[in-house]
Amino acid sequence: MVHKQVLDWDSLVSLMKQEFTPSHSADILWKQILNRTQGANESIGIYVATMTCLFDRMPISVSNELRLKVLRDINTTTELINYCRKLEETKLKVKEFNPPQEGQLTLEPDLDYNFIIGQILFPIANNDSLGSKLYFFLNCEQNSFKRPRHCVLKCPRFSHLQHVSSGYEIVVGHLGFFLKLLQFV
Known part of the structure; x- marks a missing residue:
């Protein structure tokens, strides 16, 4: 069949x-x-x-x-x-991505990757009873001519939160943050 x-x-x-x-x-x-x-x-x-x-x-x-x-x-x-x-x-x-690093273009430094955004000053809180302000400094450079006169920051390329009259500063960097006591002269 x-x-x-x-x-x-x-x-x-x-x-x-x-x-x-x-x-x-x-x-x-x-x-x-x-x-x-x-x-x-x-x-x-x-x-x-x-x-x-x-x-x-x-x-x-x-x-x-x-x-x-x-x-x-x-x-x-x-x-x-x-x-x-x-x-x-x-x-x-x-x-395989590697983020750009500063200093790779030594011949053309103006075209090099730059982590510094520039200095920006933000008042983020007022405490009128103490007569003080809380400021946020974004990537404040020590040698910048645009720094405010009351900026006492010593660490470039960090974001800073500073309570000017109380004498403390919170520094936010790549690895977290830390509290830094300021000394006013």
Whole structure:
């Protein structure tokens, strides 16, 4: 009986699939396709190849439009691979990123990265009963000619919070903050 149904290799493969695959395998496979995502260490080429194999195993042919809609909103597989490769390159660049450091451009110091934003003085609180003000100095430079005359800060490139009449200062730097007692002459 099988001999009469099998005329060539393709008909044998079709008959074997009908006999040995579960009736709901297309539903299970489609759910797997919809739930499949790219692994953290999986390249885009491997991911697209795996998805292509899953689509090819569907008993009913899946159109390219539907394949790309499942993968993402892109028109061609080549376009998808190119976008994803750019994304992978960006991911590697982010991992290898080194922040700019001061003093790298010794020939062109005016174009060098400079952490100092400039001096900005913000009054942030008034205490009229004591006749004092609380000031915030952002990156106050010791040698800056724009420093206010009551600025007694000695540490450049830090953010400072200073209570002028009480004689204390909170210095906020890269590693946290500390309280600094000021001496007024």
